[in-house]
Amino acid sequence: MQNQTSVSGMDVSGRRSRVPAVRLSRRGRRELTAYLLISPWLIGFLIFTAGAMLFSLGLTVFETDFLTGFRFVGTQNFARMIEDRLFVKSLGVTFYYVALAVPSQVLIALAIALLLNNSKVAFTGVWRTLYFLPSIVSGIAVSLLWIWIFNPDSGLLNYGLGLIGIKGPRWIYSEQWAVPSLAIISAWGAGSNMLLYLAGLQGIPTSLYEAASIDGANSLTRFVHITIPMLSPTVFFNLVMTLIGAFQVFTGAYVMTGGGPNNATLTVVLYLYRKAFSQLYFGYASVIAWTLFIIIVAFTMVVIRSSDAWVYYEGGLRK
Amino acid sequence: MAALDTVSEEFHTQRKAGVLRALPHVFWTVMAALGSVLFMVPFVWMISTSVKPRWEQLVIPPKWIPSTFVWSNYVEPFQTHPFGAWYMNTLILVSCNVLGVLVSSSLVAYAFARIDFRGRNVLFLILLSTMMLPGQVTLIPVFYLFTKIGWVDSLKPLIVPSFFGSAFYIFLLRQFFMTIHPEMDDAAEIDGCSLFGIFWRIVLPIAKPALGVVAIYEFTYSWNDFFGPLIYVNSPNKFPVALGLRFFQTRFDPQLGPTMAMTFISIIPILITFYVAQRGFVQGIVISGVKG
Numbered sequence: 272m273q274n275q276t277s278v279s280g281m282d283v284s285g286r287r288s289r290v291p292a293v294r295l296s297r298r299g300r301r302e303l304t305a306y307l308l309i310s311p312w313l314i315g316f317l318i319f320t321a322g323a324m325l326f327s328l329g330l331t332v333f334e335t336d337f338l339t340g341f342r343f344v345g346t347q348n349f350a351r352m353i354e355d356r357l358f359v360k361s362l363g364v365t366f367y368y369v370a371l372a373v374p375s376q377v378l379i380a381l382a383i384a385l386l387l388n389n390s391k392v393a394f395t396g397v398w399r400t401l402y403f404l405p406s407i408v409s410g411i412a413v414s415l416l417w418i419w420i421f422n423p424d425s426g427l428l429n430y431g432l433g434l435i436g437i438k439g440p441r442w443i444y445s446e447q448w449a450v451p452s453l454a455i456i457s458a459w460g461a462g463s464n465m466l467l468y469l470a471g472l473q474g475i476p477t478s479l480y481e482a483a484s485i486d487g488a489n490s491l492t493r494f495v496h497i498t499i500p501m502l503s504p505t506v507f508f509n510l511v512m513t514l515i516g517a518f519q520v521f522t523g524a525y526v527m528t529g530g531g532p533n534n535a536t537l538t539v540v541l542y543l544y545r546k547a548f549s550q551l552y553f554g555y556a557s558v559i560a561w562t563l564f565i566i567i568v569a570f571t572m573v574v575i576r577s578s579d580a581w582v583y584y585e586g587g588l589r590k
Numbered sequence: 591m592a593a594l595d596t597v598s599e600e601f602h603t604q605r606k607a608g609v610l611r612a613l614p615h616v617f618w619t620v621m622a623a624l625g626s627v628l629f630m631v632p633f634v635w636m637i638s639t640s641v642k643p644r645w646e647q648l649v650i651p652p653k654w655i656p657s658t659f660v661w662s663n664y665v666e667p668f669q670t671h672p673f674g675a676w677y678m679n680t681l682i683l684v685s686c687n688v689l690g691v692l693v694s695s696s697l698v699a700y701a702f703a704r705i706d707f708r709g710r711n712v713l714f715l716i717l718l719s720t721m722m723l724p725g726q727v728t729l730i731p732v733f734y735l736f737t738k739i740g741w742v743d744s745l746k747p748l749i750v751p752s753f754f755g756s757a758f759y760i761f762l763l764r765q766f767f768m769t770i771h772p773e774m775d776d777a778a779e780i781d782g783c784s785l786f787g788i789f790w791r792i793v794l795p796i797a798k799p800a801l802g803v804v805a806i807y808e809f810t811y812s813w814n815d816f817f818g819p820l821i822y823v824n825s826p827n828k829f830p831v832a833l834g835l836r837f838f839q840t841r842f843d844p845q846l847g848p849t850m851a852m853t854f855i856s857i858i859p860i861l862i863t864f865y866v867a868q869r870g871f872v873q874g875i876v877i878s879g880v881k882g
Contacts, residue, residue, distance in 0.1 A: 306701075324731075326734070386618070386622055395622070398623065402626055407814075411833075427631065466872055522817070526836060547730055560726040563726055571722065
């Protein structure tokens with residue numbers, strides 16, 4: 272009886288003096304259970320995220336190979352990084368890749384989604400599956416496959432370009448085209464972004480289009496004034512996630528080009544990997560990791576800040 | 591006669607109009623098909639090359655159907671390299687990871703979705719922010735930790751963390767749990783069901799589709815993971831397939847046929863999972879993206 276009263280949460284005023292003790296302990300038990308339940312994540316977070324980040328921050332002023340102890344170097348790692356031509360090069364490569372891969376991935380995914388959302392297209396389910404498929408295949412399999420597609424003399428890509436009268440470049444074997452090659456692969460994996468757009472497009476109420484048609488809006492006006500604003504939150508989400516991912520590009524550069532030719536595909540993460548796990552400069556590598564982290568956060572913040580200007584949230588609600 | 595003529599003429603114009611009206615449909619469908627052919631050609635080339643004899647692999651124009659099928663491309667690598675062991679390692683890795691994230695993430699998500707405890711909102715905000723954290727900052731300290739406890743060159747550093755839950759899955763499951771009516775919990779609680787009982791008997795059975803999404807995602811992620819094994823596993827006999835493939839490709843002169851055969855085999859489980867659980871993929875992407 273007592274128990275039931277507290278469960279339903281409706282105290283009869285006469286009992287108040289007696290019930291709270293029971294309720295408190297019940298509440299206490301609930302809290303304890305809750306912390307017990309989230310403890311795997313909480314412990315994991317404290318060790319693998321919070322603790323690791325603190326440790327990593329500390330490492331930036333040390334140099335160590337993790338075998339022969341830690342040597343305090345103060346700000347030397349930072350000074351070294353600024354003067355490190357290869358690091359500066361890797362920054363340039365990464366920015367170049369981001370500048371190519373992010374817009375192409377976001378826009379190609381958008382174009383495909385708009386195409387498939389067109390009611391005049393038949394068998395959309397089939398096409399959707401085919402466009403999506405490349406995006407779930409692993410980085411290593413994709414890299415091994417595209418090494419050969421990019422083959423300048425007998426690869427599929429230059430054969431295809433040849434059919435329409437274009438003499439293709441030397442792709443991953445050319446300093447100039449190696450980064451664009453990596454961006455092409457990322458565009459091939461645009462399928463998951465496309466699915467998000469499709470979901471966003473299907474969430475736009477048809478009543479909006481009908482109302483606009485009655486008001487005499489043609490299809491272009493409807494696209495500009497309904498589809499684009501209503502889809503802008505999805506574009507925003509895709510942009511942020513693709514941006515964060517693109518800054519961390521690694522597998523293609525590691526497997527296909529090994530950072531070459533002449534460091535043309537030496538991305539920041541590939542450089543970090545080499546410094547840490549091949550050359551065992553874990554302190555210096557931590558400085559690189561934090562630099563990359565700050566760059567990613569800064570770019571994400573810029574996109575989020577800019578979203579006020581171009582992302583439309585229904586009902587004027589802004590996140 | 592005249593009447594018949596007009597009828598047939600009308601019929602004719604109607605049919606013409608029908609054809610004209612169908613034209614945009616044909617056009618846009620062909621566009622969609624052409625685009626998807628572009629996306630599929632690399633796969634087709636891979637499969638075709640995997641059964642080609644050496645002299646037909648790199649000819650221009652490509653020979654899409656080989657004159658003889660070299661099935662040995664699929665057999666020989668298993669004899670010359672420990673692909674069997676590599677697949678076994680991947681199987682262990684993947685199944686442990688799926689089990690790990692399912693158990694841990696669902697418990698954590700349940701607490702976040704259902705129990706009102708002190709600090710919940712702050713902790714949830716922290717959880718969300720870790721979702722966007724690039725892994726490089728924590729990579730080196732975590733590597734140090736696993737070196738110290740002697741786990742390097744085993745699959746343990748790749749398996750154990752999954753039992754601590756993953757922010758993305760916790761978020762995804764929590765979103766799903768929120769949609770289950772709390773009245774059911776209350777009813778069960780009145781009937782004397784413990785919190786864990788509610789979780790086990792009521793929430794989990796309803797959440798099967800969401801758990802499926804998590805399982806599919808983790809399966810794909812863990813099967814595809816290359817960076818993790820690259821850092822933690824050194825002995826070839828402990829490699830998962832992703833790492834083995836890389837080893838196979840670079841060790842000897844590039845044998846295109848066997849490489850493509852092994853690459854194709856390595857993605858088959860992903861393709862099957864996708865085929866079986868297509869809706870799950872779409873659902874997960876929608877939950878994570880649109881509601882986020």
